[in-house]
Amino acid sequence: MAEERFSDARLAFWAGLIGVLAGLAAAGVGFWLLRRPLPVPLTLEPPPTRTPVVWLVHVAGAVATPGVYPLPPGSRVQDAIAAAGGLLPDADAAALNLAARLDDGVRVWVPRKGAAEPPSGPTASGSIVTTPTVAPSFQVDINQADVTELDMLPGIGPALAKRIVEYRREHGPFQRVEDLLQVRGIGPAKLEQLRPYITVGTCSTAACP
Numbered sequence: 349m350a351e352e353r354f355s356d357a358r359l360a361f362w363a364g365l366i367g368v369l370a371g372l373a374a375a376g377v378g379f380w381l382l383r384r385p386l387p388v389p390l391t392l393e394p395p396p397t398r399t400p401v402v403w404l405v406h407v408a409g410a411v412a413t414p415g416v417y418p419l420p421p422g423s424r425v426q427d428a429i430a431a432a433g434g435l436l437p438d439a440d441a442a443a444l445n446l447a448a449r450l451d452d453g454v455r456v457w458v459p460r461k462g463a464a465e466p467p468s469g470p471t472a473s474g475s476i477v478t479t480p481t482v483a484p485s486f487q488v489d490i491n492q493a494d495v496t497e498l499d500m501l502p503g504i505g506p507a508l509a510k511r512i513v514e515y516r517r518e519h520g521p522f523q524r525v526e527d528l529l530q531v532r533g534i535g536p537a538k539l540e541q542l543r544p545y546i547t548v549g550t551c552s553t554a555a556c557p
Contacts, residue, residue, distance in 0.1 A: 361393040401422070404416055404419075404453060405419050406474070407458070408500065409456075409460070410460045411436060411439070413495075424447055424449060425447070439458050439460060440460060489546075491549045498513070502542070503541050527548075528542070530547075
């Protein structure tokens, strides 16, 4: 009987010890979990917007050297004209807004005195024109226009504009619009495309560029 009581006591001892150890283990796991740092949430940010280092601005019309020029952001019309070598003597400076702000990819048109002004596009300011062609309300005098001005016409690239100028120098000023058919590369269809955009002014052979 005493032996049975001793056996029961020993079992109770071991059961209690196991319970204590299990409790300590559970407490240790809980303590470790509480001390474990919480994960830091990741925040996705949009990539930074790249600002162009330079603007490319096309300066055309009555300037010393028409062409495309790199200008710093924030430039004005007067900066574009200065980059193109300044105004020609026959430039209509009164028609310009020299303080107008530029933007990347715009065209600055400098009209000649007595010539019609180009139309303003939806984002135009002063004489800044963003469209690469000429609207019907603005006509180019094919006896006065240079290669840059002729290049603005629809369907006329630099090569064809050069041919028109060369033909005019060799044969004299055009007498009528239909004379453009004598220029290689201009057919009836192209002439009809150009007709709303061009006019024929009077000038002497020496006066025509």
